[in-house]
Amino acid sequence: MPRVLVSDKLSTTAVQIFKDRGVEVDYLPDLGKDKEKLLAVIGQYDGLAIRSATKVTEKLIAAATNLKVIGRAGIGVDNVDIPAASRRGIIVMNTPFGNSITTAEHAIALMFAVARQIPEASASTHAGKWEKNRFMGVEITGKTLGVIGCGNIGSIVATRGVGLKMHVVAFDPFLSESRAAELGVEKVELDELFARADFITLHTPLTDKTRNIINADAIAKMKKGVRIINCARGGLVVEADLIAGLKSGKVAGAGIDVFEVEPAEQNELFGMDNVVCTPHLGASTSEAQENVALQVAEQMADYLVKGAVSNAINMPSITAEEAPRLKPFVKLAEVLGAFVGQVTEDPIKEVEILFDGATATMNTRALISAALAGLIRPQVSDVNMVSAPIMAKERGVILSEIRRDKSGVFDGYIKLTVKTEKQTRAIAGTCFSDLKPRFIQIKGINMDAEVGRHMLYTTNGDVPGIIGLLGGILGKHKVNIANFQLGRDHPGGNAIAMLYLDERIPDAVLEELRAQPSIDSAKPLQFDVAEA
Numbered sequence: 001m002p003r004v005l006v007s008d009k010l011s012t013t014a015v016q017i018f019k020d021r022g023v024e025v026d027y028l029p030d031l032g033k034d035k036e037k038l039l040a041v042i043g044q045y046d047g048l049a050i051r052s053a054t055k056v057t058e059k060l061i062a063a064a065t066n067l068k069v070i071g072r073a074g075i076g077v078d079n080v081d082i083p084a085a086s087r088r089g090i091i092v093m094n095t096p097f098g099n100s101i102t103t104a105e106h107a108i109a110l111m112f113a114v115a116r117q118i119p120e121a122s123a124s125t126h127a128g129k130w131e132k133n134r135f136m137g138v139e140i141t142g143k144t145l146g147v148i149g150c151g152n153i154g155s156i157v158a159t160r161g162v163g164l165k166m167h168v169v170a171f172d173p174f175l176s177e178s179r180a181a182e183l184g185v186e187k188v189e190l191d192e193l194f195a196r197a198d199f200i201t202l203h204t205p206l207t208d209k210t211r212n213i214i215n216a217d218a219i220a221k222m223k224k225g226v227r228i229i230n231c232a233r234g235g236l237v238v239e240a241d242l243i244a245g246l247k248s249g250k251v252a253g254a255g256i257d258v259f260e261v262e263p264a265e266q267n268e269l270f271g272m273d274n275v276v277c278t279p280h281l282g283a284s285t286s287e288a289q290e291n292v293a294l295q296v297a298e299q300m301a302d303y304l305v306k307g308a309v310s311n312a313i314n315m316p317s318i319t320a321e322e323a324p325r326l327k328p329f330v331k332l333a334e335v336l337g338a339f340v341g342q343v344t345e346d347p348i349k350e351v352e353i354l355f356d357g358a359t360a361t362m363n364t365r366a367l368i369s370a371a372l373a374g375l376i377r378p379q380v381s382d383v384n385m386v387s388a389p390i391m392a393k394e395r396g397v398i399l400s401e402i403r404r405d406k407s408g409v410f411d412g413y414i415k416l417t418v419k420t421e422k423q424t425r426a427i428a429g430t431c432f433s434d435l436k437p438r439f440i441q442i443k444g445i446n447m448d449a450e451v452g453r454h455m456l457y458t459t460n461g462d463v464p465g466i467i468g469l470l471g472g473i474l475g476k477h478k479v480n481i482a483n484f485q486l487g488r489d490h491p492g493g494n495a496i497a498m499l500y501l502d503e504r505i506p507d508a509v510l511e512e513l514r515a516q517p518s519i520d521s522a523k524p525l526q527f528d529v530a531e532a
């Protein structure tokens with residue numbers, strides 16, 4: 001009988017679901033707060049069900065010698081070391097849609113509270129002061145609401161804003177014009193949103209591209225009197241810059257549910273009259289807590305008892321029979337998507353996936369999900385292979401699939417083509433006998449490039465000296481090259497290079513490369529693959 005540890009507070013109904021489905025369960029809801037005790041017992045369990053208190057570190061995973069699945073009751077998996085779990089073959093599941101409405105409603109509630117100074121007015125009234133003239137609020141109706149991130153939660157907030165007779169403008173790289181029209185919002189660029197919005201609400205995950213998206217420069221572009229709401233992630237807002245904006249009067253108020261450091265027991269935002277703070281309550285309703293708890297118990301039990309995989313962050317839904325053949329091509333599809341996702345800045349309109357030869361006979365649904373997850377993950381870090389197709393559809397992305405018989409020298413390969421308003425990008429790859437993903441064509445240029453965790457992709461004209469230039473700059477900064485592949489479309493035409501590096505390339509080295517006249521572009525790439 002499989003055994004599961006519940007180390008955070010979960011519904012007792014969820015505990016009963018485990019028992020009813022033939023899973024032995026230990027409900028120890030305070031154990032997640034004690035790192036040493038958890039470390040001592042984790043080796044006894046096949047599954048670990050958590051919320052946000054338990055931190056699943058690389059050290060904990062190393063001690064979890066029997067662990068097969070980690071289930072997070074909620075959407076965020078910031079407290080789980082996913083690469084470490086993946087390397088150990090541990091599936092990480094979440095419940096991506098169980099608390100969307102609750103979080104969206106909390107953002108709307110904070111917006112009202114900030115607009116009408118409700119918490120401060122309530123405290124004053126409780127104190128018997130009756131300071132009616134002190135609290136002069138603003139109306140919501142007719143104001144412009146700027147939504148940054150229009151995915152599952154953001155789209156709910158947007159429709160609520162429309163219902164409140166607000167004019168809603170939205171920024172999201174994956175939001176299409178048709179999806180924006182369906183929601184009743186106006187799609188804009190980020191700087192335009194800053195300039196026009198009376199209220200700004202954040203609903204994007206924390207990634208390298210979104211970290212510190214609200215900083216001093218952003219606030220300088222905003223209207224005087226703007227009000228900012230953050231129920232997403234603390235690192236999206238530079239708190240020191242927000243405080244400066246509040247003190248100067250540029251920012252009239254803020255509603256903050258998430259902080260740079262949590263638990264936030266001390267913070268300069270606390271005590272400011274024009275700030276409403278809550279302790280990460282976005283998902284804290286009885287309905288949401290129950291929904292995500294029941295969902296994670298069902299998913300984990302189904303996997304441990306039946307082998308069914310759903311809502312996995314690091315693995316697609318595939319059967320036990322097809323897994324050995326499919327697994328390397330799932331990783332290939334994810335890598336192809338991750339390449340395009342990291343080099344594409346504009347909103348994606350269309351995605352075409354070609355399966356040639358042997359790949360056309362596989363479970364292409366899992367391969368498509370993997371490609372979409374890789375494509376979206378640079379913008380939405382907690383996307384999984386179940387939610388990726390839904391997210392793409394919500395954003396109005398047109399998806400097409402082509403299957404054809406073997407047409408070239410490879411037994412089977414996958415080609416991903418992505419279209420934006422400005423350009424079309426295409427990349428193809430395959431797996432050789434070692435079952436590792438390889439790039440075989442980029443921008444129509446043939447090559448054979450091994451995929452590594454840290455890579456550098458450059459484009460340039462086909463001129464002499466590129467190899468020496470790249471190698472010289474990297475060598476000067478002691479960045480070691482594990483593999484170096486070149487390709488060109490024709491002599492003197494367009495050329496590309498793919499470099500597999502031993503470490504992530506420093507920003508200063510990137511800037512030096514980009515300053516070279518003979519290099520058109522230089523992009524750092526990160527892939528979740530095992531090192532050689």
